[in-house]
Amino acid sequence: MRNSLFWPIIVAVGLAFIVLTRLYLTNEYFYFAGYVVLEYIVLSTAWNILGGYTGYTNFGTGAFFASGAYTSAVLHKMPAVLHTAFGWTVTPVPLPVMILFGGLVSGAMGLGTGYLSLRLRGVFFAIATLALSIVVQTLIVNWDFVGGSRGIYIIRPALAPLGGGYIQYLFTLMTLLAVGAVGIARSIERSRLGLGLASIRDDELAAEASGVPTLKLKLIATTLSGGLMGMAGAPLPYYVTYLDPASSFNLSYAVNSVAMPVIGGMTSWIGPVIGSILLGTIQQLATVTISSALNLLIVGVLLILFVIIAPNGIVGLVQSWRRKREA
Amino acid sequence: MPEAVSATQPPLLEVKGLGKRFGGFVALDGIDLSVARGERLGLIGPNGSGKSTLVNCLCGTLHNETGTVVFDGKSLNGLIAHERTRLGLARSFQLPKPFHSMDLLDNIRVPLLYTVNARPGHHHLSAAAITARCEELLTHVNLADKARRRPRDLTQVEMRKLELARAVATQPTLLFADEAMAGLSHSEIEEILAVLMRLNEEGITIVLIEHIMSAVMSFSTRLVVLVAGHKIADGLPQEAIRNPEVERAYLGE
Numbered sequence: 001m002r003n004s005l006f007w008p009i010i011v012a013v014g015l016a017f018i019v020l021t022r023l024y025l026t027n028e029y030f031y032f033a034g035y036v037v038l039e040y041i042v043l044s045t046a047w048n049i050l051g052g053y054t055g056y057t058n059f060g061t062g063a064f065f066a067s068g069a070y071t072s073a074v075l076h077k078m079p080a081v082l083h084t085a086f087g088w089t090v091t092p093v094p095l096p097v098m099i100l101f102g103g104l105v106s107g108a109m110g111l112g113t114g115y116l117s118l119r120l121r122g123v124f125f126a127i128a129t130l131a132l133s134i135v136v137q138t139l140i141v142n143w144d145f146v147g148g149s150r151g152i153y154i155i156r157p158a159l160a161p162l163g164g165g166y167i168q169y170l171f172t173l174m175t176l177l178a179v180g181a182v183g184i185a186r187s188i189e190r191s192r193l194g195l196g197l198a199s200i201r202d203d204e205l206a207a208e209a210s211g212v213p214t215l216k217l218k219l220i221a222t223t224l225s226g227g228l229m230g231m232a233g234a235p236l237p238y239y240v241t242y243l244d245p246a247s248s249f250n251l252s253y254a255v256n257s258v259a260m261p262v263i264g265g266m267t268s269w270i271g272p273v274i275g276s277i278l279l280g281t282i283q284q285l286a287t288v289t290i291s292s293a294l295n296l297l298i299v300g301v302l303l304i305l306f307v308i309i310a311p312n313g314i315v316g317l318v319q320s321w322r323r324k325r326e327a
Numbered sequence: 328m329p330e331a332v333s334a335t336q337p338p339l340l341e342v343k344g345l346g347k348r349f350g351g352f353v354a355l356d357g358i359d360l361s362v363a364r365g366e367r368l369g370l371i372g373p374n375g376s377g378k379s380t381l382v383n384c385l386c387g388t389l390h391n392e393t394g395t396v397v398f399d400g401k402s403l404n405g406l407i408a409h410e411r412t413r414l415g416l417a418r419s420f421q422l423p424k425p426f427h428s429m430d431l432l433d434n435i436r437v438p439l440l441y442t443v444n445a446r447p448g449h450h451h452l453s454a455a456a457i458t459a460r461c462e463e464l465l466t467h468v469n470l471a472d473k474a475r476r477r478p479r480d481l482t483q484v485e486m487r488k489l490e491l492a493r494a495v496a497t498q499p500t501l502l503f504a505d506e507a508m509a510g511l512s513h514s515e516i517e518e519i520l521a522v523l524m525r526l527n528e529e530g531i532t533i534v535l536i537e538h539i540m541s542a543v544m545s546f547s548t549r550l551v552v553l554v555a556g557h558k559i560a561d562g563l564p565q566e567a568i569r570n571p572e573v574e575r576a577y578l579g580e
Contacts, residue, residue: 199437212441
């Protein structure tokens with residue numbers, strides 16, 4: 001596929017998906033379940049920009065995701081707060097604007113994390129991101145404005161833009177986010193930036209010796225990755241209507257956003273997409289048919305199997321099968 | 328007259344009083360070194376004498392505490408590694424560090440994209456011109472037929488050639504070849520020497536760090552000897568190795 005055609009094609013696929021689901025699917029549950037799968041496409045694609053392309057493992061997905069969600073919660077409360085404090089009448093902030101702000105806040109956090117990579121490599125960077133998640137969660141738990149550990153109720157607007165129910169609106173936004181994230185990931189992969197990130201993943205000293213400004217590139221990767229995770233989290237308060245630290249910082253976000261690219265394949269943009277659709281769908285089915293407690297177990301077992309049998313994921317399996325057929 | 332001009336030309340690299348410590352261990356102490364344009368300088372010394380540390384300090388991989396380094400009229404103090412590479416100072420690594428997930432073409436493409444196409448005021452190469460240049464550089468080291476292979480498919484000598492080709496792709500004026508021949512057979516050493524000689528003829532100044540004396544002696548026009556972080560000899564190769572201090576360092580008392 002030619003580079004210049006990719007964006008038009010993926011946007012067309014996204015729009016067609018939105019229109020077709022609206023025309024033919026009326027079951028609300030489909031949108032609830034589909035939203036989660038799409039959310040994981042954004043999260044795992046974002047994770048892969050740093051983890052797969054650049055080689056820095058991030059276990060702090062929850063921190064970036066929840067920061068986006070809590071940014072929305074703050075913006076949601078703002079009009080009421082400004083009204084009681086100053087008597088101002090402010091219109092509610094539209095959700096797309098919240099998504100943008102969620103991305104900015106988490107992107108800034110990503111930038112800070114990027115500076116950690118100056119001194120921390122490999123497993124130590126991973127531990128630092130895990131710690132970051134705990135630090136941010138502790139801050140939120142102690143921040144009364146957003147409900148602390150009790151959590152905060154979010155009342156959805158009565159009317160959904162674009163017609164249909166509010167869940168359809170959330171589904172539409174998440175589809176667009178997924179299209180954007182996948183498009184960005186694919187553009188990076190085929191670009192000068194992508195080759196620079198890959199050289200960092202392979203050998204940072206050799207990359208510097210080849211003229212690659214490694215710190216600058218790592219900062220771009222962490223900012224972009226964190227920002228996209230925050231954007232995926234921003235609509236969460238309106239999806240769950242009740243936001244609390246325990247569920248928004250849930251370990252399953254970190255585990256899934258690592259497992260999905262690993263299972264799908266980390267070297268290509270399509271890997272995280274395949275992994276998210278596969279794992280996300282299995283998890284949604286298991287939640288309905290067996291129990292929601294089974295989800296992480298399924299992920300764990302699949303992850304172990306793939307790491308042992310197919311370390312390059314499904315994409316790697318397909319590639320080696322193709323190579324054998326050609327040979 | 329060109330000769331008169333070149334005689335008064337300032338050195339390409341001027342190192343003054345360079346010092347580097349690792350904790351309490353003095354790795355380099357007051358190193359003075361100047362390298363003239365077009366020279367082939369051999370840098371030798373026993374294991375642990377500070378050769379690689381010196382290269383690492385000059386290339387920005389390590390940070391020297393004292394001393395000044397002037398390269399091509401510009402001070403290198405405070406510049407990080409990739410900035411020095413962009414100024415025209417390239418290196419190969421003692422242990423080859425290829426980009427193992429990329430094919431050989433992309434291994435060469437990285438320095439072309441990030442040095443040649445990153446220098447301000449230079450004519451930037453198009454994507455097609457870069458691919459052509461990658462193939463040309465691989466052809467120069469006889470690796471063109473493996474352009475689409477990954478580094479893991481290469482032999483040791485091919486790995487060293489890739490390492491050199493990647494360094495040369497940055498279009499350097501000065502190249503540090505850090506033990507580019509260690510562990511190679513006699514004929515392979517000749518191959519690498521031929522590559523280095525050709526690069527020198529093309530105008531690249533080369534500093535060769537090497538243990539294999541026959542290679543150093545046949546290649547170098549000048550020899551610098553480091554022992555325990557000090558420079559103990561600097562001059563014509565035949566004279567430098569006859570220096571009593573050098574003999575003592577290599578052969579013992």
